[in-house]
Amino acid sequence: MKKNGKPVWGLLGPYTVWAFVFIVVPLGFVAYYAFTDNSFSFTFDNIIRFFTATSQSGDTEVRTYLLIFWRSLKLAFISTVICLLAGYPMAYIMSRANSRKQKILMTLIMIPMWMNFLIRTYAWMTILQDTGILNGLFAKIGLGKVHIIGTESAVVIGMVYDYLPYMILPIYSVMAKMDLKLIEAARDLGCNNYGVFRRVIFPLSMPGVLSGINMVLIPSVSTFYISQKLGNGKFFLIGDAIEGQYVANNLHFAAAMAFILMVILIIMMALIKKFTNGMAYGGDSE
Amino acid sequence: MEKIIELKNISKSYDGVRVLNNINLDIYDNEFLTLLGPSGCGKTTTLRLIGGFEQPDEGDVIFMGERINDVPAHKRNVNTVFQKYALFPHLNVFENVAFALRERKVPKDEIEEKVHEMLSLVMLSNFAKRDVTSLSGGQQQRVAIARALIAQPKVLLLDEPLGALDLKLRKDMQQELKKIQKATGITFIFVTHDQEEALTMSDTVVVMSEGRIQQIGTPIDVYNEPVNAFVADFIGESNILDGVMLQDYKVKFADQVFKCVDAGFGINEPVDVVIRPEDVDIVKPEDGMLKGTVTSVTFMGVHYEIIVDVNGFKWMIQTTDFVDENEKIGLTIDPDAIQIMKKSEYSGLYGDYSTYSDEVEELTEIESGELDISEVEGAEEE
Numbered sequence: 001m002k003k004n005g006k007p008v009w010g011l012l013g014p015y016t017v018w019a020f021v022f023i024v025v026p027l028g029f030v031a032y033y034a035f036t037d038n039s040f041s042f043t044f045d046n047i048i049r050f051f052t053a054t055s056q057s058g059d060t061e062v063r064t065y066l067l068i069f070w071r072s073l074k075l076a077f078i079s080t081v082i083c084l085l086a087g088y089p090m091a092y093i094m095s096r097a098n099s100r101k102q103k104i105l106m107t108l109i110m111i112p113m114w115m116n117f118l119i120r121t122y123a124w125m126t127i128l129q130d131t132g133i134l135n136g137l138f139a140k141i142g143l144g145k146v147h148i149i150g151t152e153s154a155v156v157i158g159m160v161y162d163y164l165p166y167m168i169l170p171i172y173s174v175m176a177k178m179d180l181k182l183i184e185a186a187r188d189l190g191c192n193n194y195g196v197f198r199r200v201i202f203p204l205s206m207p208g209v210l211s212g213i214n215m216v217l218i219p220s221v222s223t224f225y226i227s228q229k230l231g232n233g234k235f236f237l238i239g240d241a242i243e244g245q246y247v248a249n250n251l252h253f254a255a256a257m258a259f260i261l262m263v264i265l266i267i268m269m270a271l272i273k274k275f276t277n278g279m280a281y282g283g284d285s286e
Numbered sequence: 287m288e289k290i291i292e293l294k295n296i297s298k299s300y301d302g303v304r305v306l307n308n309i310n311l312d313i314y315d316n317e318f319l320t321l322l323g324p325s326g327c328g329k330t331t332t333l334r335l336i337g338g339f340e341q342p343d344e345g346d347v348i349f350m351g352e353r354i355n356d357v358p359a360h361k362r363n364v365n366t367v368f369q370k371y372a373l374f375p376h377l378n379v380f381e382n383v384a385f386a387l388r389e390r391k392v393p394k395d396e397i398e399e400k401v402h403e404m405l406s407l408v409m410l411s412n413f414a415k416r417d418v419t420s421l422s423g424g425q426q427q428r429v430a431i432a433r434a435l436i437a438q439p440k441v442l443l444l445d446e447p448l449g450a451l452d453l454k455l456r457k458d459m460q461q462e463l464k465k466i467q468k469a470t471g472i473t474f475i476f477v478t479h480d481q482e483e484a485l486t487m488s489d490t491v492v493v494m495s496e497g498r499i500q501q502i503g504t505p506i507d508v509y510n511e512p513v514n515a516f517v518a519d520f521i522g523e524s525n526i527l528d529g530v531m532l533q534d535y536k537v538k539f540a541d542q543v544f545k546c547v548d549a550g551f552g553i554n555e556p557v558d559v560v561i562r563p564e565d566v567d568i569v570k571p572e573d574g575m576l577k578g579t580v581t582s583v584t585f586m587g588v589h590y591e592i593i594v595d596v597n598g599f600k601w602m603i604q605t606t607d608f609v610d611e612n613e614k615i616g617l618t619i620d621p622d623a624i625q626i627m628k629k630s631e632y633s634g635l636y637g638d639y640s641t642y643s644d645e646v647e648e649l650t651e652i653e654s655g656e657l658d659i660s661e662v663e664g665a666e667e668e
Contacts, residue, residue, distance in 0.1 A: 181372035184339055187359040188366045189386040189437065195360075199389070203376045 030262075033255030046256030065241065065257065069264075072238040075152060075227075076220035079159040080167075083216045084209065086160070087167035091208070092201070094168070095175035102176075109165050117162065121229050124158050125149065128230065150232035158226040166215040174208030175201070213272060218265055287314040290440060290473055291336060296345035298331060305331050307497040309345070313441075313475065318467050320476045322484040323494035324520070329477045332494070333443050336475065338362045350440070365434035366443040370450065371426045373418040379405070379429055380414040386437040404432040407466065424455045431466065441473045448483065460487050481521045485509060493517050495632075514630035518560040525566075525601050526636050529559040529626070537626055540576055540596060544619060548626040558627040563591070563604040565623030574616015580609050593639050600638040 037043045055064040094105045112120060127133045128149045135145050148154045178201070186200045224239030236244075238261055245254035291313040298306040306328045313319055321329035334340040335347055338359030346353050354362060365386070373382050381388075383404050387397045405411050408428035413421070418429060427447060434442055444463075448456045464487050467474045478484055484491050485505040493500045493508055493516075501513045512518035515526050529539035534549035539559045551557060571577050578596035592609060594601045594617065601617070609615055 179372065181368050181370065182374060184359070185366070185368055185372040185374070186385070187339075188337060188364075189433065190360050190389040192358075192360055195389055199385075200374060 030255045030258050033252050034259040035256075036252060038252065046253045047260065049253060050256055050260055065238075068236050068241050069238050069261075071152075071235060072221050075155055075159065075235075075237065076217055076223075079156050079163065079220045080213055080217045082156065082160050083164050083167040084212065087164055087212065088171055088205075088209070091168045091171035091175055091205075094172050095178070106172075109168055112161070113165055118225070120162065121158060121226055124154075124161065125229055128154050128157070149230065150234055152231070152235060154230040155227045155235055155237075158230045159220045159223060162223075162226065163216040163220055166219075167212040170211040170215065171205060171208035174205050178204055210273065214269060217268070217272075221265060222261060287316070289313070290315045290317075290350060291475075292346075292348040293332070293335070294346045294348065296332075296335065296342045296347070298328075298335070298340065298343050305497050306335075306342070309497075309499055311492060311499065311502070313473060315440075315473055316471050317489050318464065318474045318476065318487060319490045319492065320478060320484040320488040321492050321494060322478060322481060322520075324479055326496075327494040328497040329479075329494050330445060333366075333445055333475060333477050336441070337364055337366050337443050363439055364441045364443060365437055365439040366445065367427075367430045367434050367447045369445045369447070371430040371447075373426055373429055373433070375419055377418070378414070379410065379416045379418055379421070382418055382429055383432045383436055385433060390437075400436055401432075404436045407435070407469070408432045423450055424459065427451065427459060431463075435466070435470065435472070439472060441475060442467075444474060444476045446477055446479070448478070448480075456483070463487065485521070493520065495520070511625055512560060512627065514627050514632050515558045515560075515634075515636050516630070516632040518558075518625070518627065519632075519636040523563045523602055523604075524636075525561045525563065525638065527559045527561070527599065528634075529557050531555045531557050531626060535621075537624065540599065542575055544575070544624055545621040546624040546626060547622050548624075551626065551628075556629055558629060558633050560625040560627060561601075561619055561623060563602040564589075565619065566601065566603045566605075567618045567620075568603065568605050568607050568609065569616040569618050571614045571616045574618055576617040576619075578615060578617065580611055580613045580615060583609065583611055600640045602639045 034046055035042055035044070037045060050065045051063070053064045054061050056062075057067075090105075090109075094102055097105065125132070129135070130145065130147060130149060132149070134148070138145065148157070182200055182204070183196055186196045191199060222239045222242075224237060224243050227233075227235045227237045227240055238257065242254050242257045242261075245251075245257065289312050291311075293309050293311040293313075296306055296309040297304065305326075309328075309332060311332075321332055323329050331340060335342055338354075338357060338361075341355060347355055349357075349362070349364075374385065377385070380401055383401045384397050387400060392400075401414070402411065405414060408431055410425060410428050410432065413425065413429075418426060421429065427450075430447070447463075448459050451459060460483060463474070463476075476484075476487065485508075488505055490502065491505050491508050492502050495516050501508050501517045503511075508517060509521055512521065512524075518524045518526055527539045529537050531537050531548075531551040531554070532543065533553055534551075535546055537544050537546045537548070537557065537559060576596050578594040578601065580592055581595050581600065582593045584591045586604075589604045589606050590608065592603050592605060594603055594615065596617070603617070
């Protein structure tokens with residue numbers, strides 16, 4: 001960058017350096033490790049292993065990593081849907097509340113994020129355990145015991161709890177900026193509450209929904225630890241698998257899994273973007 | 287003519303601030319009616335009551351004989367052109383205009399036909415596929431009008447629709463709106479703070495101030511026969527003087543007795559006297575009813591605007607004759623140029639032209655606490 005050049009480019013400098021050293025270079029390493037063996041010669045073995053490795057599950061033989069990956073996708077998808085269904089109305093209500101209430105609600109949503117992720121997960125363990133707080137409460141009010149810990153539901157609960165704010169905040173920020181005159185205009189042109197929502201509020205909130213989905217789906221697909229603690233280690237997710245391989249010093253295979261996960265996520269996000277754009281701007285035309 | 291909307295004894299407050307105070311107004315079919323007043327006068331609130339976006343605290347809104355206080359906006363046969371257009375940014379021009387018909391589940395080919403008819407009415411036929419955010423202000427304005435008219439409302443409400451346009455475009459749109467109103471036969475209720483706009487376009491002007499209607503009349507009526515000092519000051523330029531009605535057809539002001547054409551006041555009743563700047567003739571000092579000294583001369587193109595000091599009161603006079611600063615001149619006023627008004631709460635608020643600029647005047651008024659429109663305005667904008 002030359003002296004007295006455009007200041008904008010100068011300001012980008014630190015980030016560019018940061019991004020190069022901590023994002024581009026490590027990604028290059030991930031790719032490099034993914035396609036090499038322990039003696040650093042080129043190989044597809046790690047990739048092939050991901051798709052073909054098998055193991056015994058009860059009586060049947062399953063493809064170990066494909067099954068884990070499928071489970072990660074499934075739980076992440078369920079968590080994202082739940083976050084969307086719970087977060088969207090929350091974001092809407094928040095955006096319509098007066099500014100004092102907005103601040104209170106915002107703080108309530110942010111407070112859990114101030115606590116460490118591990119502590120939050122441990123807290124859910126004590127709540128969901130068979131002899132935990134939830135079952136204690138159920139017993140008090142005369143309900144039967146429920147067994148949640150160690151099930152997929154427990155993992156989903158943990159993920160929803162952790163990622164819900166990331167769904168609410170982007171939707172809220174889009175809705176809070178929405179011009180209220182547009183809602184009046186829709187009413188003026190004959191829309192009842194449902195029509196206003198369907199034809200104006202929802203389509204205009206799509207950019208927020210999209211980034212909400214991005215921000216919940218991606219970390220939940222690659223999450224680990226939640227599944228180990230709340231799933232009692234029975235539900236290995238792809239994040240756990242990568243961590244396991246890494247801890248076992250199997251760097252090349254860990255890198256291969258990370259690489260595959262990344263490629264699949266990029267494809268998924270592209271598809272979601274295409275699909276939601278169609279909904280936002282093509283819904284009424286033709 | 288048939289009454290289409292009646293507002294009866296309407297009052298409305300926001301947070302304890304009264305923005306409408308006992309409004310009574312009849313609006314007739316096929317009329318171009320303008321609600322005119324400074325910001326905070328309650329004109330927008332009145333419009334929103336008719337549109338169904340606000341409910342009156344007291345009084346009734348009657349639409350074609352039926353009370354519609356509780357009818358929500360989407361069920362009223364009234365459409366609105368919003369101040370900043372409020373076009374839907376996610377829809378193109380065609381879909382914005384088609385919006386109301388889609389809601390009514392009108393068949394596709396009929397929608398197609400109607401939208402194109404509307405777009406050609408506002409001269410945007412080739413813009414159907416365009417993104418609304420790519421349009422200029424004037425074009426967005428036209429889309430907003432087409433969108434509101436397509437549902438064939440009985441009444442179209444326009445909330446300062448020309449405020450964001452530049453002067454030349456605004457003049458064009460004024461003509462065009464008037465044309466559209468005549469062509470469609472729809473009643474237009476137009477809100478503006480621009481008195482010139484109101485006079486040019488309207489069949490009826492409703493002058494409002496502080497939540498009350500001050501005067502209802504044709505543009506010529508409100509200009510020539512303002513009912514009080516507020517209306518006289520707000521519409522056009524005016525010299526407003528304290529006077530005393532000596533008897534019918536005889537009024538005293540500026541220490542002189544003048545003949546006038548007004549009658550029906552009490553003997554020696556104090557009154558406000560309005561004389562428009564263009565109605566004062568300049569003559570030689572010895573021939574004048576009043577004598578004064580020219581303190582400033584401004585060239586306005588068609589005429590000069592001069593300020594004349596007559597015994598300390600500064601008159602504004604518009605004339606095509608050239609006079610020099612510091613020249614002594616005489617003034618004469620015809621009897622029919624003298625408009626007599628009853629004293630009102632606004633008497634004495636509007637002085638002479640010693641502070642000439644409206645802006646300076648407003649600033650000094652706000653500083654001295656005479657004007658407290660900020661709160662009311664905030665409530666209205668909400």
